[in-house]
Amino acid sequence: MKEANENRQPREEQALLPPVDVIEDANGITLYADLPGVSKERLNLHVDGEALTIEGDIGFDMPQGGMEATHAEVSLPRFRRVFTLSKELDTEKLQAELKHGVLKLRIQKAEHAKPRKIVVEAS
Amino acid sequence: MELSFFPRDVFAELDRLQRSMQRAFEFSPSIRGIARGGYPAINVGGTTQSVEVYAFAPGLEAGTIELKLEKGVLSIAGERAVDVPEPNEKASVHVNERFAGRFHRVVALTDDLDPNAVRARYRDGLLHVSIQRREAAQPRKINIE
Numbered sequence: 024m025k026e027a028n029e030n031r032q033p034r035e036e037q038a039l040l041p042p043v044d045v046i047e048d049a050n051g052i053t054l055y056a057d058l059p060g061v062s063k064e065r066l067n068l069h070v071d072g073e074a075l076t077i078e079g080d081i082g083f084d085m086p087q088g089g090m091e092a093t094h095a096e097v098s099l100p101r102f103r104r105v106f107t108l109s110k111e112l113d114t115e116k117l118q119a120e121l122k123h124g125v126l127k128l129r130i131q132k133a134e135h136a137k138p139r140k141i142v143v144e145a146s
Numbered sequence: 147m148e149l150s151f152f153p154r155d156v157f158a159e160l161d162r163l164q165r166s167m168q169r170a171f172e173f174s175p176s177i178r179g180i181a182r183g184g185y186p187a188i189n190v191g192g193t194t195q196s197v198e199v200y201a202f203a204p205g206l207e208a209g210t211i212e213l214k215l216e217k218g219v220l221s222i223a224g225e226r227a228v229d230v231p232e233p234n235e236k237a238s239v240h241v242n243e244r245f246a247g248r249f250h251r252v253v254a255l256t257d258d259l260d261p262n263a264v265r266a267r268y269r270d271g272l273l274h275v276s277i278q279r280r281e282a283a284q285p286r287k288i289n290i291e
Contacts, residue, residue: 024240042243044230055229057244059186059202060272083200084267084274086193094253096187097202124204124271125229 024052024112024130027074027105038103041077049138051131052112058102059124066121068128070114075106077126111136185245186222186273188253194285197255197277204271205229205244211273213266218257220275223250258282 024045044055058066061079069076079102108114108130116131186203201222203211212223228246231237255277263278 042245043241044239044244045241046230046237046239048237055244057204058271059204060200060270062270081272082270083272086196086198086276088193090191090193090198092189092191094188094190097189097200123206123268124202 038101208268
């Protein structure tokens, strides 16, 4: 799993790059992404060929009548990050879970790509 | 703030350090993820009646967040669990960017706040603290006799 160059976006579609952890084991890959303020309804996950896109809009509870920002470390209302998946990953078996602003994605490896013990037969 | 005190993996720490260095030299550091202040990132806004603080603190349980307001200074502390496993034969960590461990951030606010009128809400990893300004500090229409 590699990061795609598409993360370099034109200025008008700028979004924050969410920090991630990627862990691989024998059966697949687990990806955690920090998406604070993104609810299930505002999260958009899609796979197009080998590109996996994680996108989410931040939902703010604004006081009525709006407010004046005095300090902003989060300067854009959107997260976006694109990854290139490798061929051995089975995108049909993709499990996603969103809890307290953390997305946990589990991508299984295709059966043929899982490690197998090869039995050596005696002749 | 971004470096953990107990490095699990030296290379992951170096990578994190490199990322934060990179961000420091970029024109707009915040575009490279949440950077400037570490975890949690904080936005502050205000109206004539209240001050609104937003802390981007994903992956916590609401009950474990320690929130304090003292003399116009708001402090947010807590601990985030580690999701990345210890190095072992069965799993390898390819990317390790997310913060884990204890955190403590302090924001100095104005001194016209009412410590008894604070409302805090944690939803989708976003902590929203709304603090009312004291009655005396709010704009009032003055009647001319």
